[in-house]
Amino acid sequence: MTIDPDAPLAHAARRDPDAFAELYRRHVDRVYRYLLSRVGHVQDAQDLTAQTFTAALEGIGHYNGQGVFAAWLLGIARRKAADFFRGSRSDLSLELVEDVLVDVSTAHIEDRLQMAEVVHAIRQLSPDRAEALALRVFGGLSAAEAGQVMGKGEDAINMLVHRAMRDLRERLVICEVES
Amino acid sequence: MTDQDERFAAELMHLADRIQPDANFKASLEQHLRVSHSTLTRSNEGQSKMTYRFSNLGRFIAAAAALLIVVTLTLAVPPLRSFAQEMLDLLFNRAASDNEVFETPVVVQLQTTPTVTFHEPRPALTVEQVEAQAGFDVLVPAYVPAGYELQDVYYDEGGKLVSQFYMRNGLGFNLVQMQAQSAEPLEVGASAEIIEVTIGDVVGQYVEGNWTVTSTRDGDTVTFAGQTWDSDFPFSQMRWQVGDSVFWLMTTLGQRSDLPLSEWEAMASSLQ
Numbered sequence: 001m002t003i004d005p006d007a008p009l010a011h012a013a014r015r016d017p018d019a020f021a022e023l024y025r026r027h028v029d030r031v032y033r034y035l036l037s038r039v040g041h042v043q044d045a046q047d048l049t050a051q052t053f054t055a056a057l058e059g060i061g062h063y064n065g066q067g068v069f070a071a072w073l074l075g076i077a078r079r080k081a082a083d084f085f086r087g088s089r090s091d092l093s094l095e096l097v098e099d100v101l102v103d104v105s106t107a108h109i110e111d112r113l114q115m116a117e118v119v120h121a122i123r124q125l126s127p128d129r130a131e132a133l134a135l136r137v138f139g140g141l142s143a144a145e146a147g148q149v150m151g152k153g154e155d156a157i158n159m160l161v162h163r164a165m166r167d168l169r170e171r172l173v174i175c176e177v178e179s
Numbered sequence: 180m181t182d183q184d185e186r187f188a189a190e191l192m193h194l195a196d197r198i199q200p201d202a203n204f205k206a207s208l209e210q211h212l213r214v215s216h217s218t219l220t221r222s223n224e225g226q227s228k229m230t231y232r233f234s235n236l237g238r239f240i241a242a243a244a245a246l247l248i249v250v251t252l253t254l255a256v257p258p259l260r261s262f263a264q265e266m267l268d269l270l271f272n273r274a275a276s277d278n279e280v281f282e283t284p285v286v287v288q289l290q291t292t293p294t295v296t297f298h299e300p301r302p303a304l305t306v307e308q309v310e311a312q313a314g315f316d317v318l319v320p321a322y323v324p325a326g327y328e329l330q331d332v333y334y335d336e337g338g339k340l341v342s343q344f345y346m347r348n349g350l351g352f353n354l355v356q357m358q359a360q361s362a363e364p365l366e367v368g369a370s371a372e373i374i375e376v377t378i379g380d381v382v383g384q385y386v387e388g389n390w391t392v393t394s395t396r397d398g399d400t401v402t403f404a405g406q407t408w409d410s411d412f413p414f415s416q417m418r419w420q421v422g423d424s425v426f427w428l429m430t431t432l433g434q435r436s437d438l439p440l441s442e443w444e445a446m447a448s449s450l451q
Contacts, residue, residue, distance in 0.1 A: 008403040011392050015412070017216040021209055028208070032200040046204050050211070057212055061414070061431040062344075062351065115194065137195050169187050 006069035013060050020060065024053055027070055030140060031077050037138040038081045040119035048084060052077045074139065121171040122164075129164035136161050269362045269425050270384045270418040277368040277408040279390075284404045309334045309341055315358060317341050318424070322449035324442050327352075350437050354446075355427040362425040365418065368408020376417060376440065378447040383419025383426075385440060388412050417443055426450070 006026070012019035031052055036045040055076050056063075063072050122130050136143065136157070143157040152160075310317040312334040319329075326347040334341050340357035367373070367386050374385040388410035394403045415436045416429035428443055430436050436443065 008392060008394070012394060012403075015391060017213045020216055021213060024209055024212060028205055029199060033195060033198050036198060037195075042201075046200065049200065050208050053208065053212055054215065057215055059431065062353075115198065118191070118194065137191050138198075140195070165188055165191075168191075 010060065010063055010069045020057060023056075023069065027073055028053070030070070031073060033138040033140075034074065034134060035077055035081055036115075037119060037122060037134045039084055040116075040123065044084065048077070048080045051080050055080070117172060118168070121168050124171060125164050125167055129160050129167065132157050132160035133164040133168070269359060269364055269420055271371070271373055271386055272364040272366050273371060273373070274366050274369055274408070277370050278405060279407075280405040281403065284402050286400060286402050304332060306332055306343075312336075313339075313341050315424070317356060318426075318450040319343065320354070320446045320449045321451050322445055324438055324446070347437075351431050352436065353427075353429050353431070355429070357425050357427070359420060359423045359425055362420075365416075365427075368410070371408060371410060374440075376419070376444055378419045378426075378444060379421070381419055381421055383417055383447065385415070385417040385443070387415050387435070389414040417447065419447060421450075 006023060009019045009023050013023055028049065032045055032049045035048045035052070036042065039045055039048065052073065056073055059076075063069065122133060125133065143154045143161070304312075306317055306319055309332050317332075323329075323345060324347070327345045328347070329343060330346045330351070331344040332341065338357065339361040340355050343354040343356075345352055345354070368388065368390070371386050371388055376383045376385050388408060389412040390406040391409045391412060392403050393405050393407055413435045414430055416427065418425065418427045420426070426447065428447060
């Protein structure tokens, strides 16, 4: 049996703020990237990241060691994103996405692979393809791990990601031509 | 995958790697969480002590007196004594000490890149669906204190148990049901106070406190070498057995119940 490297910290984090802070530092980038790729808005991604970790803090006692801590945490993040989409912010226009993403270190992003365009393009993919892509690319999971999250086999995930990449590339090319 | 696909995938991964939350945001959120952690811990401890020790003292004494009579009568009759002991064997076991040393210490390096294995999130299921998975009758409480609602129910194949999670105003409890052949007694510290309770016709046990992990830190290396029983740790749990089923009612770790013990007994007695 593999020991989740976060498990002892998660146990200690019930009482020790330093332990919880260490868990936060380990996972905040992953959670933020995942949420940004889903909601496409820096401020919303920050708000949802804060909501995710606040909920994790309140519920750390409910984490009973079944499953790894990161999966439990990303589960909270996914629910927060789902709550967000049930609200009124699910229809961001490309212009708005570009506006709100202007502060995402665009100096580091090459040409049309700007995050704003990528997020916009991801939002036009089918839900399964978008989710598989977000998990693989922004969540940094292997195909097998993404398959576990989505309840699909590794081959199915590879296929979804392949098709998502193809769709995404086509959409980004179209964006470039249109612009 | 074509060369074009591979180049595109690499560019996308490169882009993802460069996305970082704003440093000020990260730092301020960490600070906020640290303060919230302290506030939450103090709030939970104060609230639970107030509820349990003052509001329900009378009911607790009455329940304890009634239990004393039941337990005394039961244990005085040999056949019943044997049966009663058997029923208590799967509940709580007192450890020899309040301090335990792990056979193999767990060593963690801080600030390392985590190795993550994701598990499929549990889909939302009904009690009936979970019952079908579990292969045994799942009992639900006919009585739940006002405001508490069922949030989640699932079957854990590894533990061969069904867990129901109820919550009210951020405070929650789990009701776990497992088959006796899959159940093992739960170890508590030598100093743990085990309170016997009455659930219908059976005797159960109630305990407050929990084990806390002891650790030492040397630079970026943290070693978890053992655990110590802490009776003040905010965690409440009650276990009892009815026929072939062992039940386990507990708060979430880090929270004491906002309910008096009599309410726990009422819920447990209403299972059907």
